[in-house]
Amino acid sequence: MRIGFGFDVHEVAPDRPLVLGGVQIPAEFGLLGHSDADVVLHAVMDAMLGALALGDIGQHFPNTDSRYKDADSYALLQRVWTLVTSQGYKLGNLDVMVLAEAPKLTPHVGKMRERIASACEANTGQISVKATTMETLGFVGRREGIAAQAVVLLVSNVV
Numbered sequence: 001m002r003i004g005f006g007f008d009v010h011e012v013a014p015d016r017p018l019v020l021g022g023v024q025i026p027a028e029f030g031l032l033g034h035s036d037a038d039v040v041l042h043a044v045m046d047a048m049l050g051a052l053a054l055g056d057i058g059q060h061f062p063n064t065d066s067r068y069k070d071a072d073s074y075a076l077l078q079r080v081w082t083l084v085t086s087q088g089y090k091l092g093n094l095d096v097m098v099l100a101e102a103p104k105l106t107p108h109v110g111k112m113r114e115r116i117a118s119a120c121e122a123n124t125g126q127i128s129v130k131a132t133t134m135e136t137l138g139f140v141g142r143r144e145g146i147a148a149q150a151v152v153l154l155v156s157n158v159v
């Protein structure tokens with residue numbers, strides 16, 4: 001078994017879509033990034049890469065590479081998952097915490113879990129997505145950014 005941890009932050013910006021966990025969320029703002037800035041999937045990918053000591057997403061998908069301009073992070077997660085399975089691992093479980101003052105994310109959590117489960121050949125019972133505000137404190141509390149943390153357990157296919 002291998003455990004991994006991921007963390008990411010993106011700045012809030014008007015006139016950008018808000019994509020979290022592979023789901024487009026209705027909101028009056030989105031997140032700035034070279035890619036679609038899906039902070040949830042970025043934390044998830046870093047947790048998976050970390051679990052197998054395979055570097056981080058910036059090494060796999062550099063933000064200086066025009067191929068990743070406005071990239072769909074869900075497609076990047078599919079590529080990371082291919083890498084994980086090629087190393088002989090499957091998902092044990094994944095737990096994500098999203099730090100966002102707004103919008104209310106609970107109504108969208110089910111869809112995020114389904115999307116992530118689908119990318120990782122898992123069922124939704126293996127995927128947890130939770131949200132918290134920062135009670136108006138700090139950059140998240142001031143609605144300047146959204147952050148996400150993820151922890152993943154990968155299980156070897158070899159018995």
Ligand SMILES: Nc1ccn([C@@H]2O[C@H](COP(=O)(O)O)[C@@H](O)[C@H]2O)c(=O)n1
Nearest residue numbers: 100101102103104105106131132133134
């Ligand atoms: N963006 C968010 C943040 C929180 N929630 C839900 O509200 C609950 C209370 O949040 P606190 O920060 O006051 O602890 C939290 O447990 C989530 O269920 C949310 O949906 N979207």
Ligand SMILES: C[C@@]1(CO)OP(=O)(O)OP(=O)(O)OC[C@H]1O
Nearest residue numbers: 033034035057058061062063068
């Ligand atoms: C996936 C990438 C690709 O540019 O997305 P970005 O939007 O730049 O996001 P960040 O989390 O700063 O770095 C990861 C990058 O590899």
